[in-house]
Amino acid sequence: GESVGLHLPTLSVQEGDNSIINCAYSNSASDYFIWYKQESGKGPQFIIDIRSNMDKRQGQRVTVLLNKTVKHLSLQIAATQPGDSAVYFCAEGGATNKLIFGTGTLLAVQP
Amino acid sequence: DAGITQSPRHKVTETGTPVTLRCHQTENHRYMYWYRQDPGHGLRLIHYSYGVKDTDKGEVSDGYSVSRSKTEDFLLTLESATSSQTSVYFCAISGGGQGAFYEQYFGPGTRLTVT
Numbered sequence: 001g002e003s004v005g006l007h008l009p010t011l012s013v014q015e016g017d018n019s020i021i022n023c024a025y026s027n028s029a030s031d032y033f034i035w036y037k038q039e040s041g042k043g044p045q046f047i048i049d050i051r052s053n054m055d056k057r058q059g060q061r062v063t064v065l066l067n068k069t070v071k072h073l074s075l076q077i078a079a080t081q082p083g084d085s086a087v088y089f090c091a092e093g094g095a096t097n098k099l100i101f102g103t104g105t106l107l108a109v110q111p
Numbered sequence: 112d113a114g115i116t117q118s119p120r121h122k123v124t125e126t127g128t129p130v131t132l133r134c135h136q137t138e139n140h141r142y143m144y145w146y147r148q149d150p151g152h153g154l155r156l157i158h159y160s161y162g163v164k165d166t167d168k169g170e171v172s173d174g175y176s177v178s179r180s181k182t183e184d185f186l187l188t189l190e191s192a193t194s195s196q197t198s199v200y201f202c203a204i205s206g207g208g209q210g211a212f213y214e215q216y217f218g219p220g221t222r223l224t225v226t
Contacts, residue, residue, distance in 0.1 A: 032213055043201050043217035044154070089153065093213050097142050097161065097205060098169070103153040 008087060010106040019077040021105045023090030028071060030092035034099065035064060035075045038087045047075070047088075077107075085109045114138050115218035117202050123224045130189040132221050134202030136182075141206035143185040144215065145169075145177060147198040154201065160185055192225045199223075 013019045025033065031052045036044035050057045050064045050073075057064050063076040073090050087106050091099040114137030124130050134143060144159040146169075156169030158177040166177050174196060176188045189196055199222050203215040 032211070034214065036217075041220075043219050046214055046216060049211060049214060091215075097213055098144075098156060098159065099213070099215060101154040103151065 008104050008106045010108055012108045012110060013080050014110050015080060015082060017080055019075075019080045019084070019107060019109075021075045021077075021088050021107065023073040023075075023102050023105075025071050025073055025090065025092045025102075026100065027092060027094065028068070030094050030100075032093050033064070033066060033073050034091045034093070035062075035073075036089045036091065036101075037084075038089065038104070040086075044089060080107075080109050082109050082111060115202060115204055115216060117200075117218040117221050119221060120219065121222045123226060124192050125226055126193060127191050130192050130223065132187045132200055132202075132223070134185045134187070134218060136185075136202075136204050138204060138216075139182060140204040140216075141182075142204060142215075143179065144203040144205075145175070145185065145187045146201045146203065147171065147196075148201060148220075149198050157187065157200075189223075192223075194225050197223060197225045 034049040035047040037047050038044045048059045048062050048064050050066050055066050061078045065074045087104040089104045090102045093099045116135045118133045145157040146154045148154050155171045157175050158169055160166045160179040178186045199220050201220050202218040205215045206212050
């Protein structure tokens with residue numbers, strides 16, 4: 001079947017390098033932001049989130065940076081591994097419990 | 112994995128037939144959502160529920176209806192399927208557990224083909 005990864009911007013990195021995936025969000029009133037990872041044939045998986053009162057948050061091998069001035073979000077993955085190959089989505093949310101999703105970036109890790 | 116299952120996982124149906132997709136959760140989360148995912152469009156919200164018998168429309172609700180008679184089940188119905196409804200459908204839940212209230216957790220998806 002057709003992959004969700006078709007027609008997406010692609011980031012190709014070497015195994016062991018750091019990856020940076022970027023996202024521009026649309027609503028300056030958004031209060032929280034989430035990064036999801038989606039492997040082929042699976043549902044999106046929660047990676048990390050950040051609230052609007054923060055500009056940086058770290059997890060295990062991942063860091064999310066938020067720049068509210070330019071409405072930009074990034075996900076940094078340290079020491080990228082083949083298992084990190086997937087489509088990565090950012091999502092933004094506000095006063096409601098609804099999220100708005102970006103179209104995603106395909107991360108391809110070369111061995 | 113969050114306790115979310117979707118059924119069926121794959122379905123092929125003919126134009127004009129009714130189709131019902133089921134989402135079942137074991138997490139007792141308050142909110143449930145139905146999305147569709149198409150190449151180039153990302154995830155788009157069809158309908159969501161904020162409690163038993165409480166539902167509301169999302170951005171692409173035309174041609175779809177939902178029902179939630181129990182906390183654990185959220186049904187999506189295509190009254191008369193069209194080829195434009197060929198897609199992958201995801202259910203998500205939020206509003207409970209140890210995560211933040213807004214974090215959504217997704218099911219494995221249902222691939223629907225309308226011929």
